[in-house]
Amino acid sequence: xxxxxxxxxxxxxxxxDNTALHAANETGAPIIPVFIFDPAIIxxxxxxxxxxxxxxxxxxxxxxxxxxxxxxxxxxRGDPRTILPELVQQFGAVAVxxxxxxxxxxxxxxxxxxxxxxxxxxxxxxxxxxxxxxxMKAEHAPYTVFTPFKSKWLTIPKPEMTQxxxxxxxxxxxxxxxxxxxxxxxxxxxxxxxxxxxEAERRLQTFLSKPIEDYVEERNRxxxxxxxxxxxxSSFLSPYLRLGMLSPRQAYWGAWEKYKELTANPFPSWRxxxxxxxxxxxxxxxxxQESVKAWVSELIWRDFYGxxxxxxxxxxxxxxxxxxxxxxxxxxxxxxxxxxxxxxGYPVVDAAMHQLAAMGWMPNRARMIVxxxxxxxxxxxxxxxxxxxxxxxxxxxPAANNGGWQWSAxxxxxxxxxxxxxxxxxxxxxxxxxxxxxxxxxxELRDVPTKFIHTPHLMDKPPTGYPAPIVEHRMARExxxxxxxxxx
Numbered sequence: 001x002x003x004x005x006x007x008x009x010x011x012x013x014x015x016x017d018n019t020a021l022h023a024a025n026e027t028g029a030p031i032i033p034v035f036i037f038d039p040a041i042i043x044x045x046x047x048x049x050x051x052x053x054x055x056x057x058x059x060x061x062x063x064x065x066x067x068x069x070x071x072x073x074x075x076x077r078g079d080p081r082t083i084l085p086e087l088v089q090q091f092g093a094v095a096v097x098x099x100x101x102x103x104x105x106x107x108x109x110x111x112x113x114x115x116x117x118x119x120x121x122x123x124x125x126x127x128x129x130x131x132x133x134x135x136m137k138a139e140h141a142p143y144t145v146f147t148p149f150k151s152k153w154l155t156i157p158k159p160e161m162t163q164x165x166x167x168x169x170x171x172x173x174x175x176x177x178x179x180x181x182x183x184x185x186x187x188x189x190x191x192x193x194x195x196x197x198x199e200a201e202r203r204l205q206t207f208l209s210k211p212i213e214d215y216v217e218e219r220n221r222x223x224x225x226x227x228x229x230x231x232x233x234s235s236f237l238s239p240y241l242r243l244g245m246l247s248p249r250q251a252y253w254g255a256w257e258k259y260k261e262l263t264a265n266p267f268p269s270w271r272x273x274x275x276x277x278x279x280x281x282x283x284x285x286x287x288x289q290e291s292v293k294a295w296v297s298e299l300i301w302r303d304f305y306g307x308x309x310x311x312x313x314x315x316x317x318x319x320x321x322x323x324x325x326x327x328x329x330x331x332x333x334x335x336x337x338x339x340x341x342x343x344x345g346y347p348v349v350d351a352a353m354h355q356l357a358a359m360g361w362m363p364n365r366a367r368m369i370v371x372x373x374x375x376x377x378x379x380x381x382x383x384x385x386x387x388x389x390x391x392x393x394x395x396x397x398p399a400a401n402n403g404g405w406q407w408s409a410x411x412x413x414x415x416x417x418x419x420x421x422x423x424x425x426x427x428x429x430x431x432x433x434x435x436x437x438x439x440x441x442x443x444e445l446r447d448v449p450t451k452f453i454h455t456p457h458l459m460d461k462p463p464t465g466y467p468a469p470i471v472e473h474r475m476a477r478e479x480x481x482x483x484x485x486x487x488x
Contacts, residue, residue: 002029004169006089006325008084008098009035009073010106012126012244013058014197015065015166018245019126022162032091032169035059036084037077040105042184046390050360051242053188054195054394058245059178061196065324071168075176081116088119091169095119097128099244102310103398128303129158129248132310135238135303144320144413149307151302161249190360193239200240201471204251207235208258213288215295220365222348222428234334235295235362238395241302252299259292305403308413314403319411324418326487327411329381336384339374342442345469346400347454348428349373352442358441360394365431371408372422377476379483382409409449410484418484421477428454442466 007024015021022029061475063073076083084096100110100123114121125131135153136142143149160334181188193199211218211233218233240246309315318325338344352366362370367389374385386405390396407410410420432438435453439446444466447455452459457468 003094004030004032004426006034006084006087006091006093006391007094008080008096008313009033009062009260010098010244011101011242012099012247013062014200014245014247015062016197016201017247017249018099018121018244019159020097020099020124021166022164022442023124024095025126025164025166028167029094030167030169031097032074032087032093033062033071034074034076034087035062036080037075037179038080038109038364039078040109046387048360048391048393048396049181049186049188050190050192050392051396052184053190053192054239054360055243056178056180057076057192057195058243061198061245063178065197066168069166069168072176076181084113085116085118085388087219088117089296091124093119095122097122097124099124100131101127102132102306104313104316107195108315120445128249128306129252130303132307135307138428142307144308144312146301146304146413149304150297152298152479153303158252159249161247190358192360194235195240195243195245197240197245200237200246201250203235203237203240204246204254207237208254211235212255212258213262213291215291216390216429217291217376219294219363220235220431222351222366222432223434236361237305238397239352239361242395242397246300248302252296255292255296255299262288262292272368286477288383301403301447305399307387308403309399312413315406315412316398318377319409320406320413321411323487324411324484326380327381328483328486330379332378332380334379335378335470336374339370339385340388343467344373344471345457345467346373346424346428347442347445347456348432349424351432351438354441356389360392365427366454367404368408369422369424369427371405373424375405375409376421376472376480377471379426379480382411400454417488419481421480423473425454425473453479 007021012018066072145403176179342350349370352362352370355362374380380404389401410418444463448456456462
């Protein structure tokens with residue numbers, strides 16, 4: 001029998017359209033599928049218990065898929081720099097294959113693993129549609145503003161999906177089982193969505209079948225029907241993209257097929273051929289075609305923030321614009337605790353924070369609202385919010401989470417200007433006009449009349465058990481502007 005090779009699963013928990021796995025399969029050698037629980041990650045203060053639980057469910061689904069093919073997932077716990085060389089020696093493996101990640105930690109780890117292996121480590125670009133370094137200015141400098149990045153991104157051919165029969169090691173003598181949270185000394189009461197590539201593909205097809213046609217109209221509505229598949233106008237695919245249960249190519253080409261279905265004149269530029277006018281101009285910005293394009297823009301944002309982290313790793317420790325590290329952020333532990341608990345007295349902010357605590361997720365509009373409130377109304381450092389999100393989100397991604405928080409704070413690339421501050425009352429009135437979102441997530445406000453649903457403190461008899469606003473917005477806005485102007 002040919003000497004085996006190892007595929008090291010990380011954030012690519014699928015067999016379909018897996019770039020490194022496809023390359024490994026092309027060698028013709030049997031593939032040993034491995035996942036390693038690295039204590040540096042599992043025991044990190046940044047670990048999210050909901051995300052860990054979702055990861056375990058994804059590993060269960062991956063292991064089941066492998067067992068249906070006569071193999072199984074080999075589970076190990078320890079330092080990959082030690083575990084992988086041991087596996088190479090144990091099974092006589094001649095190479096290790098994996099997909100790259102862009103975080104500074106991942107890059108250091110992979111370099112150290114490669115030095116310790118004794119056999120080649122073959123790594124591939126799989127996490128993003130276009131990998132870092134492939135979308136550059138003419139002078140080969142990275143883009144730092146989204147709009148020109150997107151314009152260039154659209155001119156570059158996108159990789160096609162890969163699909164080949166896989167040849168896996170049969171797993172003789174191995175009895176690895178996927179652990180449960182209790183094996184890590186942890187418990188979680190939060191219900192988690194189904195995981196795995198089958199569920200990811202089901203959600204993608206459900207979203208593409210109809211909801212994507214209304215994405216422009218629905219994506220910001222907090223009161224949209226909160227069913228399990230189209231939460232608040234969202235595709236709810238971010239958790240599956242985060243852990244690689246769905247590839248970005250599956251998402252992109254699925255949207256492309258939908259676009260072709262909706263228009264009689266699909267543009268070749270959707271496949272990446274250079275073209276000055278990337279898309280046809282449609283007079284109705286609410287059209288189904290425009291909605292598809294708007295959703296694809298979210299995939300481009302995902303690439304953009306990944307590229308920013310790769311080229312500017314300092315963003316994980318400070319502001320993209322270093323001048324804003326001098327902002328006089330407030331040390332206000334009581335206000336921070338009220339924000340985390342969803343007890344600020346601003347219903348739309350508190351509803352979003354309750355949702356985050358209940359399901360490890362919230363829609364993008366809600367993320368912007370709560371981030372603006374923390375960084376502008378409370379003038380608390382964006383890193384506090386970034387850390388809290390990473391501790392709870394099932395889709396928490398270092399690049400996207402950091403990019404979103406710095407955008408909201410006005411400290412990042414392509415940032416919201418610092419003088420734009422979301423008014424938490426008007427945001428609620430605009431995106432949850434009847435209060436359905438607030439009533440769902442804040443039981444104390446379910447009987448409040450719609451007239452007061454976003455300002456219950458103005459009622460003659462405010463509801464018991466719900467606080468008055470912890471800060472006056474107009475005053476807080478001026479305070480934030482003064483603090484930013486002092487360094488800008």
